[in-house]
Amino acid sequence: xxxxxxxxxxxxxxxxxxEGVSFALAPGRALVLRGPxxxxxxxxxxxxxxxxxxxxxxxxxxxxxxxxxxxxxxxxTMLSVSENLDFWARVFGSSGIDAALSAFNLVxxxxxxxxxxxxxxxxxxxxxxxxVTGRPVWVLDEPTVSLDxxxxxxxxxxxxxxxxxxxxxxxxxxxxxxxxxxxVFDVAPYRAxxxxxxxxxxxx
Ligand SMILES: Nc1ncnc2c1ncn2[C@@H]1O[C@H](COP(=O)(O)OP(=O)(O)OP(=O)(O)O)[C@@H](O)[C@H]1O
Numbered sequence: 001x002x003x004x005x006x007x008x009x010x011x012x013x014x015x016x017x018x019e020g021v022s023f024a025l026a027p028g029r030a031l032v033l034r035g036p037x038x039x040x041x042x043x044x045x046x047x048x049x050x051x052x053x054x055x056x057x058x059x060x061x062x063x064x065x066x067x068x069x070x071x072x073x074x075x076x077t078m079l080s081v082s083e084n085l086d087f088w089a090r091v092f093g094s095s096g097i098d099a100a101l102s103a104f105n106l107v108x109x110x111x112x113x114x115x116x117x118x119x120x121x122x123x124x125x126x127x128x129x130x131x132v133t134g135r136p137v138w139v140l141d142e143p144t145v146s147l148d149x150x151x152x153x154x155x156x157x158x159x160x161x162x163x164x165x166x167x168x169x170x171x172x173x174x175x176x177x178x179x180x181x182x183x184v185f186d187v188a189p190y191r192a193x194x195x196x197x198x199x200x201x202x203x204x
Contacts, residue, residue: 077115
């Protein structure tokens with residue numbers, strides 16, 4: 001099933017930041033959102049993930065099909081790495097965390113309390129969580145922040161494996177994710193119409 005956004009207008013703090021956004025994301029495909037700071041990438045991802053309503057337009061194929069990873073990793077600091085993943089596996093009704101531990105190079109860290117991990121290790125654990133959700137559409141906001149080059153490559157490998165299993169990924173980033181086959185969507189900030197133009201339209 002495709003994820004589609006049709007003519008979306010999204011806002012932050014009641015102020016429109018993007019309008020007329022339409023795209024389709026098919027199973028097996030990745031779409032990278034690019035745009036300058038403040039362009040509205042996070043706002044768009046939050047809307048697609050159902051964390052806030054759209055001002056206009058429609059998202060289809062989202063809802064419970066989405067696994068969202070934002071800027072905050074949302075880890076349980078007093079649980080170990082494996083306990084964190086077990087917790088999420090139970091929440092999402094999936095089983096088995098070994099593939100996720102291995103894909104994100106967390107096997108040697110599995111008994112460490114999440115709160116004691118470095119920033120990059122925490123990010124790897126936050127991304128490993130995606131794999132145990134079992135959800136087909138990954139919506140990721142700057143997923144490689146804090147990751148070193150080797151970990152970015154691990155991330156790219158995990159995304160590729162997910163796409164190969166019929167999953168899809170929508171990702172905002174400022175850096176090259178190492179997934180050249182991904183499509184790119186350039187986010188252009190909302191420009192309010194000049195008042196005169198709005199008035200002119202009223203006479204058409
Ligand atoms: N809580 C908020 N209340 C009001 N405005 C906000 C809020 N959060 C973000 N904004 C504004 O909304 C606009 C879009 O922000 P958003 O975080 O979606 O951009 P972004 O493209 O993800 O930026 P970046 O690349 O810096 O992460 C920006 O002008 C930002 O200042």
